[in-house]
Amino acid sequence: MKLQNVGILGVGSALPTKIVTNFDLEKIVNTSDEWIRTRTGISERRIVAGSQTTSDLAAEAARAAVEAAGCTIAEIDLILVATISPDTIMPSTACFVQEKLGAKNAAAFDLSAGCTGFVYGLAVGCSFVRSGMYKRVLVIGAEVMSKFLDWTDRNTCVLFGDGAGAVLLGPAEEPGFLSFKLHADGSMGDLLITPAGGARLPASKETVAARQHYIKMVSGNETFKFAVRVMGEVVQQALDEAGLVKEELDFLIPHQANLRIIEAARKRFNLPPDRVVVNINRYGNMSAASIPVALDEAVKNGRIKRGHLLGFVGFGAGLTWGAVIMRY
Ligand code: UT7
Numbered sequence: 001m002k003l004q005n006v007g008i009l010g011v012g013s014a015l016p017t018k019i020v021t022n023f024d025l026e027k028i029v030n031t032s033d034e035w036i037r038t039r040t041g042i043s044e045r046r047i048v049a050g051s052q053t054t055s056d057l058a059a060e061a062a063r064a065a066v067e068a069a070g071c072t073i074a075e076i077d078l079i080l081v082a083t084i085s086p087d088t089i090m091p092s093t094a095c096f097v098q099e100k101l102g103a104k105n106a107a108a109f110d111l112s113a114g115c116t117g118f119v120y121g122l123a124v125g126c127s128f129v130r131s132g133m134y135k136r137v138l139v140i141g142a143e144v145m146s147k148f149l150d151w152t153d154r155n156t157c158v159l160f161g162d163g164a165g166a167v168l169l170g171p172a173e174e175p176g177f178l179s180f181k182l183h184a185d186g187s188m189g190d191l192l193i194t195p196a197g198g199a200r201l202p203a204s205k206e207t208v209a210a211r212q213h214y215i216k217m218v219s220g221n222e223t224f225k226f227a228v229r230v231m232g233e234v235v236q237q238a239l240d241e242a243g244l245v246k247e248e249l250d251f252l253i254p255h256q257a258n259l260r261i262i263e264a265a266r267k268r269f270n271l272p273p274d275r276v277v278v279n280i281n282r283y284g285n286m287s288a289a290s291i292p293v294a295l296d297e298a299v300k301n302g303r304i305k306r307g308h309l310l311g312f313v314g315f316g317a318g319l320t321w322g323a324v325i326m327r328y
Pocket residue numbers: 030031032035036039040115154155156158192219220221222223224227256257258285287315316317
C-alpha cells in the first residue's frame with residue numbers, strides 16, 4: 001500500500017489575555033522574581049479568567065489553524081486534543097471542541113502523554129492521514145494548568161501557564177513528517193502526578209483536605225536531570241531514523257519546562273542559540289501547548305518558513321518523551 005505524504009497545512013494558537021508576573025506570585029507564595037527567573041527562565045505566564053476553560057482555548061487555536069490552512073470546519077475529519085488539564089475526566093475535551101467548532105463531520109478524542117502530548121499527538125494524527133483513513137486532522141495541545149495548580153505550593157505554582165496551540169494536518173505533495181520517536185517509562189509515574197480524582201484515589205473529603213487533586217512534583221531536580229539527558233538522545237534517534245544530521249536542522253522547538261534544561265540540551269546537541277525557539281520567559285510551562293504555541297509564533301514572525309527542517313522534542317509526566325523531525 002502506498003503511504004500518503006503528510007504536512008502541516010496551518011498553525012494557530014490562543015493565549016489568555018491575563019498576565020501574571022513573578023512579582024504577582026511574590027505576593028501569594030514565599031518566592032521571588034529572582035529565584036524564578038534564574039532557576040527557570042520564566043518572567044510571566046498567562047492565566048485564564050473566570051470560567052474560561054481548556055476547550056475554549058483549544059477551539060480558538062483550532063479555528064486559527066483551520067483558517068491559516070484555508071480549509072473549512074466541515075472538512076475536519078478528526079480532532080485530537082493532547083491535554084493533562086481536561087475540561088472534565090469524561091467526556092473528552094476534544095468532544096467539547098468539536099461542539100464549539102461545529103465540526104459535525106469530525107471524530108474526536110483526547111490523548112494523555114503529559115508535556116509530550118503534542119509530540120505524541122503529531123505521531124497519531126500523522127498516522128491517520130498517512131494511512132489514508134482521514135484527510136484533515138486537527139492536533140491540538142491545550143492546557144488550563146492554572147485550575148490544577150496548588151496556589152500555596154511554590155514548588156509547582158510558579159512553573160506553569162495556560163494556553164493552546166493547534167496544527168491542521170493533511171495530505172502533502174512532498175514528505176512533511178520524516179520521523180517520530182516516542183518513549184515512555186511508567187516506573188517514574190509518581191514523579192509528576194495529579195494523585196486523586198481517578199480510580200486509584202477517588203474524590204473524598206480527605207483527598208480534598210490533603211490537596212491531592214492538584215499537580216504534585218515529587219523531585220523537580222530528578223525530572224530536570226532526566227530531561228537534559230533524554231532530549232539530546234531522542235532528537236538524535238529521530239534524526240538517525242530520518243537519515244539526517246543535526247547540522248541540517250533549521251530549528252529545534254523544545255518543550256518549554258525550564259530555560260536551563262533547554263540550554264543544557266542545546267549545548268549538548270551543539271546548536272547555536274538562534275536555531276532554538278524559546279518562549280518560556282513569557283508563558284512558563286504550558287505542558288502540551290508549549291510546542292505548538294512556539295511553532296505558531298515562529299511561523300507568524302517569519303522565523304520559520306516553508307521548507308525549513310524542524311525538530312520538535314518533548315518530555316513530561318508518565319514519564320514520556322519523544323521527538324519529531326519534519327520538513328515544514
Ligand atoms: O514539563 C515537565 C515537568 N516539569 C519539569 O520539567 C520540571 C523540571 N525541573 C525543574 O525545572 C527544576 O528542578 C525546578 C525549577 C523545579 C527547581 O529548580 P532546582 O534548581 O532543581 O531547585 P531544587 O529543586 O534543587 O530546589 C532548590 C531550593 C529548595 O530549597 P532548599 O531545600 O534547597 O532549601 C526549594 O525549596 O529552591 C526552593 N524552591 C523555591 N524557592 C523559591 C523551590 N521552589 C521555589 C520557589 N521560590 N518558587
